[in-house]
Structures are given as C-alpha cells and as structure tokens.
Amino acid sequence: MCEPTHYRIDYEINQWMRRANAVRTERANAQWRGLHETLIALGVDVELVEQGADTPDMTFTANAGIVAGERFIPANFRFPERQLEEARFTGWFQEHGYRIETVHEPHYWEGEGDVLPGEGAVFAGYRFRTEFRALDHIDELLGCETVRLELTDPRFYHLDTCLAPLGGGRGLFYPPAFTEESRRALAERFATLIAVSDHDAARFACNAVVAGETVVLNAGCTETVRALREHGLAVVETPMDEFIKAGGSVKCLLLMLDAFGDGRGRP
Ligand code: ARG
Secondary structure, eight states, X not given: OOOOTTOOXXXXXXXXXXXXXXXXXXXXXXXXXXXXXXXXXTTOOOXXXXXXXXXXXXXXXXXXXXXXXXXXXXXXXXXXXHHTHHHHHHHHHHHTTOEEOOOOTTOOBOGXXXXXXXXXXXXXXXXXXXXXXXXXXXXXXXXXXXXXXXXXXXXXXXXXXXXXXEXXXXXEEOGGGBOHHHHHHHHHHOSEEEEOOHHHHHTTXXXXXXXXXXXXXXXXXXXXXXXXXXXXXXXXXXXXXXXXXXXXXXXXXXXOTTSSTXXXXXX
C-alpha cells in the first residue's frame, strides 16, 4: 500500500476525475488509514511504498504491476501522467529482492487493475487501459492462458472496478461492464456470480478485497452487502469517497504480494 501523502487530482484520465473536485486531504488520509487498520485487523501483512510528490495517483498501487513469486512484472501505464510511477515501484521491488521482468514494449497494461487471479485461473480485462497484445506476453511470463475479458463501459475501465473474485466459486461483478462473450467466460469459471446494481457499481462495490471470508468494500453498497452475507461472507464497509473521486476504491489501493502463488506464476 502507499499512504496518500501526495494524492491529488491534477489531471483527468478517467470519467470520475475532475480537477475542480479537489481531494479533501485530511479526509482522504483518514479513509486510507481506516482501510489500512481494517486490513491489519483482518490479519493481512501490509508493506508500504512511499508516494512521490510528482505521482499523485501512486496511492493506487494495484496498477504498479503484478507479483509472481520472486518476480515483479511492472505495468506500462497507458497515460504519461502515471508513467513516472514505474521507476518508483520498480525501485521498491528491486530493493526488496525481487527480479524484474517486463512485457514487450510498447504495449500498455496496468497491473493487477486488469490482471486478477481467481478460481484457479487468471482473469485479464482489456480495452481501456490494457492492450490485448500485452496479455500475450503476460501469458508467457505466467505460463498460463489468461481468461480475456473485454470491457465495455469507460466508467469501469479496469477489471478490478467490475469484477472481484471472492474464493469458493463466488465472484462479484457488474454485468453491463462486460461484452456478452466475456459474461459467458465468467459464467463458465464461477459457480456463483453475484451481480451488483447500477447504484452499487457506481459506489465501486466490485472494487472489493477478500481476506479469508471477509469482504472489505466502500460504505453504502447496501444491496451488495446483503447479497454477500447471504452467500456466507462477512463484510466490512469502510468509506472511500475521497478515492472514488479519482476512480478508485479499496482494491485499487492494494497490490497483492502473494497473488500469483507458487513462484512460477500459477495461482
Ligand atoms: N486515477 C487512477 C487512474 O485513472 C485510478 C486508478 C484506479 N485503480 C484501479 N486499480 N482501478 O489511473
């Protein structure tokens, strides 16, 4: 995670960001600390990377890349506004003993924002931030065939804004953000798909993380919370509205260090 010491809305690279809608810094810091404390209370080990003054979106660490065992595969950010983050994240992983492996330039892709493990597979969203061709190389590096999902709605521009694998065959998703073919691919992989409403999707209900059997998500997603409980999960709601201003929530603020299991990238 990355404490939002320099988190600002300096530019507009997605439909949520408006420079006029400035971050309320104290409130953002309190929300981030609330999430951090929630995760620690759930038994998650959290490592921190420091935000650079010139990288206002760096707090969204999900986009840094993916971690496969001892390897870190850094993102190629789509927008120049975020490209300065690459050196900072790579530096952290080098200092911490990871081997860096890169995808073929110049294809862009945005890390765990679009490449998510679940159900013994790896799901990969493409179109807005990640190029289909970058995924060919991700497949090579991970030694598997990613389940490719075409995204359709620019408000849900990363896969982690419209899909959350929850374990045990369960997943949370926002159907209109996917093509029909992608929805079919999801239905083949998940035993139980919980569809979120337009209202909850716009509150980033799918941008959730699961720790054990507890799902952590933004406050105010009432229907989703009810559905999650019906499916046997515990839920912690934590307010994230200062981050939704930039197009992110709980999941975007995390990069999983143990996401791609056995060191060969196979979940
Ligand atoms: N402002 C950031 C961007 O547009 C938000 C990133 C959200 N991250 C995510 N994993 N969905 O790039």
